[in-house]
Amino acid sequence: MASRIVSVFGATGTQGNAVIHALLNDGTFTPRAIVRNPDSDAVHKLKAQGVEIVKGDGLKKDSLVDALRGSEAVFGVTAPIFPLKEEGEGPNELVWGKNIVDAAKEVGVKFFIWSSVPSVKKISGGKYSNVIHYEQKAAVEEYLQASGLANASIHLGGFLENYWKFNLLKKTDTGFNVAVPHFSATDCQAFTWVEQVVPATILALLKNYTDPSKNISGKTYPLVNANISYAELAELTGKVLGVEVTFTTAPAIGMPAMDEMYKSHAEYSGLYTATPVPNSDLVALGVKFGTIQEFLETEVKPRFG
Template sequence: MARIVSVFGATGNQGNAVVHALLKDGTFTPRAITRNPDSEAALKLKAQGVEVVKGDGLDKESLVGALRGSEAVFGVTTPTDVWPLKAVGDSPNEQEWGINMVNAAKEVDAKFFIWSSLPSVKKLSGGKYANVIHYEQKAAVEEYLKSSGLTNASIHTGAFLENYWKHGLLKKTDAGFDVAVPHFSTTDRQAFTWVEQTVPTTVIALLKNYTDPSKKISGKTYPIVNDNMSYAELAALTGKVLGVEVTFTTVPALGIPPVDEMLKSHAEYSGLFTATAIPNPDLVDLGVKFGTIQEFLETEVKPRFGTPAR
């Protein structure tokens, strides 16, 4: 019998990487959960033999139907409306989405739930940064999951290295490239996660080990960080790999409270995850291999931004 892992956000960054990793590994059978099974991304998954099922995070009953028969669930929500936010109240309700996922998973008797979460910046900062609503909502779901009775684990990601191209972080200049980030100085450090490498590797390790009580997985939160460095250092390393000048620039605030406070908190607290060694020893013990920044730059950045050979 197939060991089905239902994957939310299967057409997005994290979920899509998890689906493809599950297909490659072969131990589990991925089921892609999406609000629009007829989207271009969903149709690509279908063409690869992935079961694609419609499920709306704001409709718990649709999730119950979508999750039936699942051994495990990978849950992630994306604040798709965060970047154009003008006020905190404009944020999509990720908390409701996540709680519906947890309740649906419990109703269909899923055995394990992995939640892609983030820490409460409000709690970490003692209330100084209270407007990072997309972090607070994910953190609230994490606490709900831990009290749900489901065997569970949560992962925390740093700044996505893939933002180099997915959000245009690495911008072309006359001399080479520039990395422009608000609120960070040349010495402020950031936690970086190579999402498409490290998230699926972590998810598979957790899936393969959650039934072993000696691993003590349930209820744990696992920060997954490939490196912790300044944006200036990242820019310099990028320049060495690309063979051109790559500079770092501090740019003005965005004027979007949830995003500005997110960046300020990361800058002030060195990427938020300094309490956990890099690479995370708990995940290394489960067999997770973390790619390096150098590997990311060579395999992902150089093919996209390098000068073609003549």
Template sequence: MPARIVSVFGATGTQGRDRCFTSGNAVIRTLLKDGTFTPRAIVRNPDSEAALKLKGQGIEVVKGDGLDKESLVGALRGSEAVLGVTAPIFPLKAEGEGPNELTWGKNMVDAAKEAGVNFFIWSSLPSVKKLSDGKYTNVIHYDQKAAVEEYLKSSGLANASFHLGGFLENYWKFGLLKKTDTGYDVAVPHYKVTDRQAFTWVEQAVPATVLALLKNYTDPSKNISGKTYPIVNANLSYSELAALTGKALGVEVTFTTAPAMGMGPIDEMYQSHAEYSGLYTATSVPNPDLVALGVKFGTIQEFLETEVKPRFGA
């Protein structure tokens, strides 16, 4: 029986600031463990340390540049499905002004279609400009992902997209949980004590979601194609998260409002999340559509016990 190849972008490490680090490596590990599908890592530099590590684990690594569509067509041939992931290219540029995520994402979709891929999963985000009725216009990295999502839906490919909240792993990936004289502090720009955030335990929930979508997309009764799935483990304020963290660690964990970043797209990103309670309030937590597909969501308490205490506990 031929291998059911799933080509995965973003499998070789951190992609950018805050909400943009990749879950591709975790997806590959989950696909390997499950055994139904064979992962293929698509990377720009197959000789990088991270790529060589994947090769050492017996994973096929293929060169493909998101800004070069023709390189992607060859890289994706033979794939049943694709997990598409992009990261912001700073300084952020509009289409036609230089390298950007919109061009990158459209190239992935076009290449997948040309290569004969059956199913495309897109790591997306909502358009903040649309959500805010034009109040926030500088969150280009969200708007461009959303534009790719719409392009994918009109492509004729069977597809699904997912939206992520604030990464719980930012506690250590980006130093969000900082040591103080009495314990720790969580400092976030623009957030007040009562402002809520949608949180995603990326390395737990994203691989589980991707695997569930892959296993169910051929079943028409599941009605997967064209749908967008918010992946949220919890919706609570940063002050509540800090309190739960303190309880788990047995020390004081405070929340403070950090100064503005001084970067328009990033500041507006935080402002919009704070104003709209993490962006995904229309979807129950955990997402019932994903639960129906068999996805099990870890809790905040499980995250603190399994991930935070080993890293920050005494």
């Protein structure tokens, strides 16, 4: 029987890497990592674990057609290309994402999962119009939904893993501090434990997309493990670590796209207030959402304790 290949983008990043390992551990599907640089150390580690490595450049559709050939499904994710550029101004996520969709359609991919975020411009009624990387991901999502491919999108909040991946949890003389621009102590954020809930969701969608009764195609699934303030997250962190963990409002970044991103999340409580926590649609598919307490005990305490 032919392998059920799932081509994964961002295979060395937080999302894609977690998806690759979930596919390996589950065994139902065969992961294929689509990478720009097959000679990096991170890619060599994947290859040593038995992952098929295929070179593909997201900005060159023809290379993606060859890379995706034979895939049953695709997990698509892009990262901001700095300096951020609008459509027509240079390389950007909109071109990258559309190329993945077009290539997937050309080779007959049966199901496409897109990692996205909502349009902040739409949510704010035009108040925040400079969050280019969000707008481009959202535009790719609309393009995918109009493509004719069976599809689903996931929307992510603030990555809990940023505690160590972006040094958000900083050591102080008395413990630690969490500093975030534009957030007050009472503003809520939608937090996503990426390495826990993203792979669980991707597996659930892949295993159920062929069942019409599940009504998966065309849906968008926000993934929120908790919707709380950074100050509350800091307090919970302190209890687990047994030290003082404070929250402070960091200075503005000075880049309109990033400052408006933080402002919009603060103003609209993380953007996903219409979705129950945990997402009941995904719970119905068997997805289990880890709690903040579990995240702190299993991920933060071993690293910072």
